Amino acid sequence: MFGNQKMLNLLGTGLSGLVGSRVVELNPQHQFTDLSLDSGYDILKPESLEPIFQNNPASVVIHFAAFTDTNAAWEQRGDKNGLCYQINVVGTQNIVNLCQKYNKHLIHISTDFVFNGQKQGSYTEFDTPFPLDWYGETKYQAEKIVANTNSSIIRIAFPFRSNFPTKIDLVRKIIDKLKSGQEVKMFSDQIITPTFIDDIAQGLTLVIDKQPAGIYHLVGSTSLSPYDMAKTIASTFKLDQNLVVPSLLTDYLKTPNARPYAPNLAISNQKFVTEFGFCPKNLQSSLKNL
Numbered sequence: 001m002f003g004n005q006k007m008l009n010l011l012g013t014g015l016s017g018l019v020g021s022r023v024v025e026l027n028p029q030h031q032f033t034d035l036s037l038d039s040g041y042d043i044l045k046p047e048s049l050e051p052i053f054q055n056n057p058a059s060v061v062i063h064f065a066a067f068t069d070t071n072a073a074w075e076q077r078g079d080k081n082g083l084c085y086q087i088n089v090v091g092t093q094n095i096v097n098l099c100q101k102y103n104k105h106l107i108h109i110s111t112d113f114v115f116n117g118q119k120q121g122s123y124t125e126f127d128t129p130f131p132l133d134w135y136g137e138t139k140y141q142a143e144k145i146v147a148n149t150n151s152s153i154i155r156i157a158f159p160f161r162s163n164f165p166t167k168i169d170l171v172r173k174i175i176d177k178l179k180s181g182q183e184v185k186m187f188s189d190q191i192i193t194p195t196f197i198d199d200i201a202q203g204l205t206l207v208i209d210k211q212p213a214g215i216y217h218l219v220g221s222t223s224l225s226p227y228d229m230a231k232t233i234a235s236t237f238k239l240d241q242n243l244v245v246p247s248l249l250t251d252y253l254k255t256p257n258a259r260p261y262a263p264n265l266a267i268s269n270q271k272f273v274t275e276f277g278f279c280p281k282n283l284q285s286s287l288k289n290l
């Protein structure tokens with residue numbers, strides 16, 4: 001539990017997912033209501049959500065739900081009837097409409113995949129997005145809908161956490177492979193910004209409290225290549241570093257029909273640190289707390 005906060009009622013979409021479920025676990029002081037398919041709510045059917053928006057006393061809604069399978073999203077590129085566009089864009093529009101109608105503050109969760117990775121240096125909240133893939137495109141379109149309101153847009157990047165068998169994050173994939181003695185081939189010419197989900201949970205507690213309007217990068221304090229990340233993981237957990245082998249994104253991108261990947265996803269969390277006084281951990285400290 002973070003801080004010494006009084007109990008709040010909160011509505012959330014996607015609270016069964018990789019990130020949302022940990023945010024719930026780490027904020028037991030709050031009463032979350034999960035607007036999930038399992039509980040009979042569907043963000044594509046706003047009429048299923050109307051009664052709870054009308055009757056629940058929550059003044060804040062956290063919108064995690066998304067179509068997050070980036071490879072499957074790429075197969076749907078350009079298809080506005082596809083599930084990716086429907087959930088990420090139409091679903092978000094539905095949540096925005098309901099928040100406005102019932103006067104609830106929206107915290108919308110977005111992604112570093114809105115950027116094309118061509119920048120020299122770290123991306124800030126002032127950089128203009130230019131998504132490369134369909135998942136990023138739909139998340140950017142959702143951001144543009146949300147940006148017309150006084151909502152909080154919280155971009156996260158490469159989230160990882162303690163074991164969550166339902167969905168295996170990149171850090172966990174690397175740990176599992178190394179533990180079973182398998183080779184781990186990772187790009188050495190790409191930069192990413194892995195983020196400990198426990199820090200996202202702590203940062204969101206502050207966002208819930210302050211309800212700021214605008215975009216914030218709630219990301220980890222280390223940007224590095226996936227190859228260096230795998231090496232760091234191996235050394236932290238005393239696993240075989242020789243199993244970590246470099247490969248090149250530039251080579252991968254030459255293969256026919258390659259899904260585009262952004263080369264530089266170094267993301268700055270400076271604005272969040274300055275405005276909230278909370279600094280997400282660097283990779284090594286995060287791994288030690290995993």
Ligand SMILES: NC(=O)c1ccc[n+]([C@@H]2O[C@H](COP(=O)([O-])OP(=O)(O)OC[C@H]3O[C@@H](n4cnc5c(N)ncnc54)[C@H](OP(=O)(O)O)[C@@H]3O)[C@@H](O)[C@H]2O)c1
Nearest residue numbers: 014016017018019036037038042043064065066068111156
């Ligand atoms: N994971 C990443 O690498 C990453 C990186 C950057 C940003 N993000 C963003 O972070 C947020 C959370 O990601 P995640 O990885 O935690 O997601 P996730 O594990 O893939 O979970 C997706 C969630 O969305 C819900 N959902 C899907 N369709 C729905 C619908 N029609 N109605 C209601 N709920 C629906 C799912 O509920 P059911 O279980 O009921 O299907 C599930 O709880 C997303 O907005 C994502 O874009 C993720």
